Amino acid sequence: MxxxxxxxxxxxxxxxxxxxxxxxxxxxxxxxxxxxxxxxxxxxxxxxxxxxxxxxxxxxxxxxxxxxxxxxxxIKNPHTIVISGQDMVLDILGKYMEKDSTYQALRSYTGSLNSLIAMYNGKNDIVSLHMFDGDTGEYNVPYLQRILVGQPYILLHLLSRRAGLYVKKGNPLNLSTWSDLKDKGVKLVNREKGSGARILLDEQLRIHKISSSDITGYQHEESNHYSVASAVSSGVADTGVGIEKAARMVGIDFVPLITESYDLVMLKTPENELVINKVKNILSSAQFQAEIHSLGDYDISKTGTIIHETF
Missing domain, CATH: 1.10.10 (Arc Repressor Mutant, subunit A)
Structure with missing residues (x-):
């Protein structure tokens, strides 16, 4: 070594x-x-x-x-925090957390569900979530209520963004709905288990009564939005599920199917009180919001709103 x-x-x-x-x-x-x-x-x-x-x-x-x-x-002895999730906005959040030299921000690029479980086990401080629940049509709260049992927490809205299907330029297969994925001529590239995009796909397949075994390429997994979009761009697959920004960055077309709530959850403990207040202040600041807005493809109209809080 x-x-x-x-x-x-x-x-x-x-x-x-x-x-x-x-x-x-x-x-x-x-x-x-x-x-x-x-x-x-x-x-x-x-x-x-x-x-x-x-x-x-x-x-x-x-x-x-x-x-x-x-x-x-x-800095002498900054407080180290772990921010989990893949969106580039979280890197910006980390930068703002470090501005007054109080915190040292580490980044974990793990999917929503696995990050949430890690938080339950004490391994994350701030977790980003975009997990769709097909029974309620809600994002994130149903999962928090099932996983963070007995743990007080606060869920803050970070931003809204469109999720859907990556398709080749011109959408040659005319994909427009979730049901189009079961067409035997369509080859999918999937996300890893535990990611928000994978949960969205699996919930939509369940709602539309489509078996995963009917989806060509369902077992082919990639670990982030950009790898999925790149697989579509290179012709490895015809489509994949992800967010709009990755499609624009890779240069392929995008079929929006849902607007997802991308939120931040933190445990409400005495040790986390300062972290929570810090994140609240950052999300509500005009400077932070302007920086996120400048990236494009993000709706910040409700940024900083408390979505759910336990007491």
Whole structure:
């Protein structure tokens, strides 16, 4: 390992044969030093070797955080938080969280359901959700009520965005509804289990009484919106489920089928009170909203609204 200078969180998780969530938890607890190059968290090879050596004797290494991009942001003992989800807006949120030097934001690019379960297990601080419930037609709240049982939480609206089908330029197969997916001539590329896009697809198949076995390509999974859109662009698949922005970035057409609520959930604990207030202030700020609006394809008319809160 020592031949390498540093590793990303994902590379270390592969080396140690643990999940990325476990690595984020280790970093969050200060058990292994990290530094940043731009927005990316990295682990020095020597620090990784020292961590492994010390783990053998059950010792814990104190956290050491440096920032190669912004020396002016050198902080003593910032509070580390993990923001989970894939939308680029979460990177902007992390930037705003770090502005007053109180917090160090780590990013976990895990899907909605798996992130929520990780939060239940104490491994995430802020989780983004876009999980459609076919029985109620609602987003997110039905899942929170089933998963965060006994846990007080607050759900804040981040933004609304359109979800639907990625299609090739000109939509040559004339796809316009969920039912069109069962056509044997249509090849799908799917998202991984636990992602919001996968939940949306599975719920729509259930509502329309379509068996997944009737969908060509249902077992072909990709781990993010852009990989799905790229698969359609390159001709690997005819369609996939995702958000409008990824289609525009890749340069393919998009068939909007639903407007989804993209929300943030945080547990209401004494330790999280300051984090919750900080996020509320950021979401309601004109500067943050203007930056999100400038990206396009996002509706910020209800940004910062409390969707649901338990007491």
């Amino acid at each position: 020592s031949k390498e200078f540093s590793y990303t969180i994902e590379e270390v998780s592969q080396l140690l044969k643990v999940s990325k969530l476990t690595m984020y938890d280790i970093v969050k607890k200060g058990e292994i030093p990290v530094f940043r190059v731009g927005r990316q968290m990295r682990i020095d090879a020597d620090d990784l070797n020292a961590y492994i050596k010390n783990q053998k004797s059950n010792q814990i290494i104190p956290v050491k955080i440096t920032d190669f991009e912004s020396p002016r942001n050198e």
